[in-house]
Amino acid sequence: MRYLSLDASSTCIGYSFWEDSNLICYGKLKPDKSCDGWRERLVDLIPQLHKLMKEHLPEKTYVEDVPLMGKGGKATLVTLGAVQGAIIGVCAAHKVEVEFISVATWRKNIGLHDGTKEGMKRDSLKRQSIEKANELFALSLQYVSESSKKNDDDISDSILIFASTRDEYQKKSFGRKSKIK
Numbered sequence: 001m002r003y004l005s006l007d008a009s010s011t012c013i014g015y016s017f018w019e020d021s022n023l024i025c026y027g028k029l030k031p032d033k034s035c036d037g038w039r040e041r042l043v044d045l046i047p048q049l050h051k052l053m054k055e056h057l058p059e060k061t062y063v064e065d066v067p068l069m070g071k072g073g074k075a076t077l078v079t080l081g082a083v084q085g086a087i088i089g090v091c092a093a094h095k096v097e098v099e100f101i102s103v104a105t106w107r108k109n110i111g112l113h114d115g116t117k118e119g120m121k122r123d124s125l126k127r128q129s130i131e132k133a134n135e136l137f138a139l140s141l142q143y144v145s146e147s148s149k150k151n152d153d154d155i156s157d158s159i160l161i162f163a164s165t166r167d168e169y170q171k172k173s174f175g176r177k178s179k180i181k
Contacts (some may be wrong), residue, residue: 004058004096005162007154008083010038013045014154017056020167023137024056028154038079046086053094060075061091062162065100101161107162111171126153136169 006013016026029048031041064081084100091098107113112128115121119128123146130143133156141152163169 001060002055002056002058003162004056004061005158006061006063006087007157007161008063008080009088010079010083010152010155011044012040013049014152014156014158015049015052016155016158016162017058018162021168023159026155026159028128028152038082042086044081046090049087049090050093053090053096057092059094059098060097061087062165063098063100064089064157064161065102067103101164106161106164109170110160112160126151127158129153129156132156133163136163 001020003018005016005018008095013027013029014026017024029045029052035041045114063084066076066077066084079122088098104126107125109134112125112132118124126146127143130141130151130153133139134141139156139159141156142150143152144150
């Protein structure tokens with residue numbers, strides 16, 4: 001079965017394609033630099049996503065769910081909700097099943113929680129995501145610095161979102177697995 005996994009926002013969509021549990025390709029979609037607001041960026045990103053789906057023909061898509069609480073407040077929820085709605089529309093147009101996975105679930109399943117308060121900070125989680133994807137799949141994704149736009153965490157997150165749904169990648173060090181329901 002062919003899968004697509006997405007870590008999506010209005011500024012970047014990290015993606016990875018899979019054949020069964022084998023990573024086929026990955027990358028990120030970025031809106032044109034001339035796009036000002038989130039609506040313009042989304043209008044620019046969606047045709048790119050359509051093109052990718054036509055090329056790779058996934059049968060199911062996994063998407064990181066919108067966190068209902070966070071630092072961004074209502075404006076962030078509205079923007080991410082619109083991004084999710086657009087993704088649902090693209091998937092429906094291609095007759096592709098879509099499943100949403102919470103941030104906490106995929107991070108727990110893949111083992112990104114190191115148990116420290118410092119390890120739960122956004123920058124630390126970005127770095128851990130890149131390191132884990134590189135480790136599991138022998139990749140060379142980049143982590144440059146906390147605020148760098150060159151960080152590949154959108155790609156690594158998309159890879160780990162899918163990997164978190166597969167038994168062979170789930171963390172088993174505590175003698176139990178966390179299953180996605």
